[in-house]
Amino acid sequence: MKQFEFFGKQVSRRQLLTGTAALGSVLVAGGLTGCGGNAQASGLRDIGFWHLLSGGDGIKMQAMITSANQANPGFKVHPTVLAWGPPYYTKLAMASAGGRPPEVAIMHASRVPGYAPGGLIDPWDLDLLAEHGVTGDNFAPRIWEKSQQNGKVFSIALDSHPFVMFYNTDIASKAGVLGSNGQLQEVTSPQAFMAMAREMQKVTQAHGLSFGYLGSGSQMWRLFYTLYKQHGADMELIPGQPMKVDRDAAIESLEFMASLFDDTVAAKAGDISTGIAEFARGDSGMLFSGVWELPTLKKAGLPVDAATIPTLYGTPASYADSHSFVLPRQLNVDDAKRRDVYKFVSDVLKGSISWAEAGHIPAYQPVVQSQAYRDLTPQIHYANAADIIAYDPEAWFSGSGSDWQTYFAENVQNVFLGRDKAAAGWDAFERRTNTLLSRPNPV
Amino acid sequence: MSSSLASRRSTGQPDIATATPPQPTRRPSQSRTRSNLSGWGFATPFLVFFLVFLVWPILYGIYMSLTGKSLTGANDSLIGFANYAEALADADMWRSLGNTFYFTVISTVPLVLVALVMAALLNVGLPAQWLWRLSYFAPYLLASTVVSLFFTWMYNPQLGLINDSLSKIGLPKVAWLNDPNVAMWAIVIATLWWTVGFNFLLYLAAMQNIPVQHYEAASLDGAGAWRQFFSITLPQLTPTTVMIVLLQILASMKIFDQVYQMTAGGPGGSTRPVVQYIFETGFTGYRLGYSAAISYIFFGLIVLVSVMQFAVTRRRSA
Numbered sequence: 083m084k085q086f087e088f089f090g091k092q093v094s095r096r097q098l099l100t101g102t103a104a105l106g107s108v109l110v111a112g113g114l115t116g117c118g119g120n121a122q123a124s125g126l127r128d129i130g131f132w133h134l135l136s137g138g139d140g141i142k143m144q145a146m147i148t149s150a151n152q153a154n155p156g157f158k159v160h161p162t163v164l165a166w167g168p169p170y171y172t173k174l175a176m177a178s179a180g181g182r183p184p185e186v187a188i189m190h191a192s193r194v195p196g197y198a199p200g201g202l203i204d205p206w207d208l209d210l211l212a213e214h215g216v217t218g219d220n221f222a223p224r225i226w227e228k229s230q231q232n233g234k235v236f237s238i239a240l241d242s243h244p245f246v247m248f249y250n251t252d253i254a255s256k257a258g259v260l261g262s263n264g265q266l267q268e269v270t271s272p273q274a275f276m277a278m279a280r281e282m283q284k285v286t287q288a289h290g291l292s293f294g295y296l297g298s299g300s301q302m303w304r305l306f307y308t309l310y311k312q313h314g315a316d317m318e319l320i321p322g323q324p325m326k327v328d329r330d331a332a333i334e335s336l337e338f339m340a341s342l343f344d345d346t347v348a349a350k351a352g353d354i355s356t357g358i359a360e361f362a363r364g365d366s367g368m369l370f371s372g373v374w375e376l377p378t379l380k381k382a383g384l385p386v387d388a389a390t391i392p393t394l395y396g397t398p399a400s401y402a403d404s405h406s407f408v409l410p411r412q413l414n415v416d417d418a419k420r421r422d423v424y425k426f427v428s429d430v431l432k433g434s435i436s437w438a439e440a441g442h443i444p445a446y447q448p449v450v451q452s453q454a455y456r457d458l459t460p461q462i463h464y465a466n467a468a469d470i471i472a473y474d475p476e477a478w479f480s481g482s483g484s485d486w487q488t489y490f491a492e493n494v495q496n497v498f499l500g501r502d503k504a505a506a507g508w509d510a511f512e513r514r515t516n517t518l519l520s521r522p523n524p525v
Numbered sequence: 526m527s528s529s530l531a532s533r534r535s536t537g538q539p540d541i542a543t544a545t546p547p548q549p550t551r552r553p554s555q556s557r558t559r560s561n562l563s564g565w566g567f568a569t570p571f572l573v574f575f576l577v578f579l580v581w582p583i584l585y586g587i588y589m590s591l592t593g594k595s596l597t598g599a600n601d602s603l604i605g606f607a608n609y610a611e612a613l614a615d616a617d618m619w620r621s622l623g624n625t626f627y628f629t630v631i632s633t634v635p636l637v638l639v640a641l642v643m644a645a646l647l648n649v650g651l652p653a654q655w656l657w658r659l660s661y662f663a664p665y666l667l668a669s670t671v672v673s674l675f676f677t678w679m680y681n682p683q684l685g686l687i688n689d690s691l692s693k694i695g696l697p698k699v700a701w702l703n704d705p706n707v708a709m710w711a712i713v714i715a716t717l718w719w720t721v722g723f724n725f726l727l728y729l730a731a732m733q734n735i736p737v738q739h740y741e742a743a744s745l746d747g748a749g750a751w752r753q754f755f756s757i758t759l760p761q762l763t764p765t766t767v768m769i770v771l772l773q774i775l776a777s778m779k780i781f782d783q784v785y786q787m788t789a790g791g792p793g794g795s796t797r798p799v800v801q802y803i804f805e806t807g808f809t810g811y812r813l814g815y816s817a818a819i820s821y822i823f824f825g826l827i828v829l830v831s832v833m834q835f836a837v838t839r840r841r842s843a
Binding site for chain 2: 168171172175176179196197200201202296297351352353356478479484488492495496521522524
């Protein structure tokens with residue numbers, strides 16, 4: 083009990099003071115060694131950078147960061163890689179809401195409408211960007227337009243990464259579906275596409291097309307939205323109003339997708355990794371997937387070429403998104419660091435030929451127009467996708483890796499598995515979306 | 526002192542009185558104050574944690590559930606019980622609650638029965654007891670991520686060990702994590718393998734505490750092994766069973782990790798537990814106030830289940 087009596091005694095108070103002083107010195111020492119003290123001592127400013135690129139493109143991103151760091155002795159960019167999807171976007175939103183996020187981050191352009199109105203990200207200063215030689219003219223109009231919210235530029239696109247069709251040229255050649263230019267013949271109707279896939283199936287004896295979708299809302303949505311937009315239809319999500327959609331086009335797209343999974347054209351039930359593995363083994367002639375899969379397919383040693391998804395319903399369209407740089411809202415903005423961010427982003431944009439090697443279409447037009455990019459195959463064969471890309475309809479809840487895509491899967495997966503009618507699946511998804519639209523907007 | 530102690534003992538005064546020597550210079554109330562102060566001193570660290578990390582969040586959570594608070598900081602004005610009204614009319618909340626209760630029911634029964642059988646098998650006196658105990662309990666030490674990854678591979682429809690084994694003996698392949706009718710059972714199997722060791726250990730300890738004389742007496746009366754198990758072992762284990770069932774129901778109702786990692790709530794939302802729905806509405810859907818309201822509805826249901834269980838147990842033991 084005695085040890086608690088020191089509150090009123092001289093000696094113990096001294097002990098207490100000594101203890102406090104010791105604790106204080108530990109904290110001070112910690113403050114000097116932590117929080118970038120080392121970097122400040124050498125004159126380097128530390129720039130935090132969060133991104134979600136963890137595959138082959140993650141390695142490319144690291145290389146671009148390293149070369150930007152080497153070119154700029156004033157700062158050092160420290161990347162933090164977080165898991166794609168809800169983990170990334172949840173952490174970014176929370177860090178920004180708390181005012182202590184990284185100086186710069188990558189977001190999908192389709193997720194910006196969920197961040198910009200709530201003030202979680204800051205707009206870019208175009209004059210400052212122009213000082214580093216980057217202006218709006220350097221971007222394709224469709225991509226530059228997507229960078230803006232209420233007249234302000236909130237994201238600077240690094241690329242566009244559409245959903246495309248890879249194909250095995252050996253199998254296509256044996257199936258007799260290659261054109262005189264060595265590329266896949268153009269097909270313009272669902273029936274013609276099915277016929278082409280069946281020809282390929284005769285060669286592989288397994289499937290004509292690989293498309294893994296089980297358990298992946300984003301994968302189902304990418305193909306669905308491509309086909310839907312090929313109908314020339316629009317989709318609008320306005321809070322407080324029911325979803326504006328062309329129901330017939332939606333149902334027709336779902337029915338076509340369901341008809342693919344007949345165990346001849348494509349596997350009845352396969353997930354993404356199984357689909358990619360099947361194509362890489364040569365058990366199918368075509369693969370519907372994102373451009374980011376290119377490094378994996380090249381590594382597999384496949385005779386692979388690529389094209390945009392065939393236009394089956396009249397209007398060329400391709401689901402896509404863009405990896406874009408954003409400025410998460412800081413409680414206290416360090417002007418020197420923010421200027422460094424502009425320099426870093428402009429350096430990465432100018433060096434994005436390296437990014438194109440990972441399969442993405444660079445957003446920065448001088449790179450796209452360069453000879454080095456024209457020499458990249460099969461990238462150049464789908465470069466036209468940048469002109470026909472369709473971003474997700476805008477809403478606070480839509481976009482890449484969002485719960486909305488999960489809700490899509492919840493309602494239509496049974497359609498693809500043949501357990502539910504396309505109309506029933508679509509109507510259930512529309513009801514789910516209308517519920518979201520009827521609820522209070524949290525951003 | 527020792528003589529006074531002896532005399533106090535002989536007069537029947539409690540020993541505790543001897544611990545405080547007489548202090549004629551101080552009044553008793555002053556001493557009690559000092560003693561109280563010391564007590565508070567000891568309790569303060571706990572109290573601070575209790576207030577900061579339990580009481581305050583609970584109160585703040587209730588307040589939050591009455592607001593339209595968003596993760597982005599927008600709109601944190603009071604909106605009364607609107608969130609609760611919305612939640613009660615939310616089909617997805619009811620569905621996820623239903624999934625949670627379904628999982629609780631279909632997981633608790635095997636988790637208790639299998640643990641009992643495992644403990645009973647071991648209690649008959651197999652050799653190398655340590656090896657059995659270790660192999661039954663070891664999975665419990667693994668992290669949920671490891672278990673989920675392990676079972677996700679085992680359940681892979683094309684490449685997994687389980688389907689491979691099934692096809693070798695001529696059975697059809699099963700879409701373990703992709704069939705809405707099967708996915709929850711697949712998660713129960715993984716959970717059973719992972720956590721049954723804890724219940725097993727509790728049962729084994731309780732079994733080994735049953736006096737051996739009971740069995741000796743029963744043997745003399747001619748009772749066989751089955752009769753002994755049902756008439757001695759099971760009744761003697763009743764308090765342990767009650768505790769295991771209670772702990773298991775509470776643990777199963779909190780299901781989240783393995784579902785999130787193995788199916789992310791799919792296919793078609795058929796395995797999404799309410800805890801995941803709370804996480805989704807709050808963190809990926811930004812609606813913290815609404816998410817808090819669902820949390821408190823779930824909390825109320827857990828309290829209700831616990832009270833009902835307590836009432837049933839008390840009636841049985843009375």
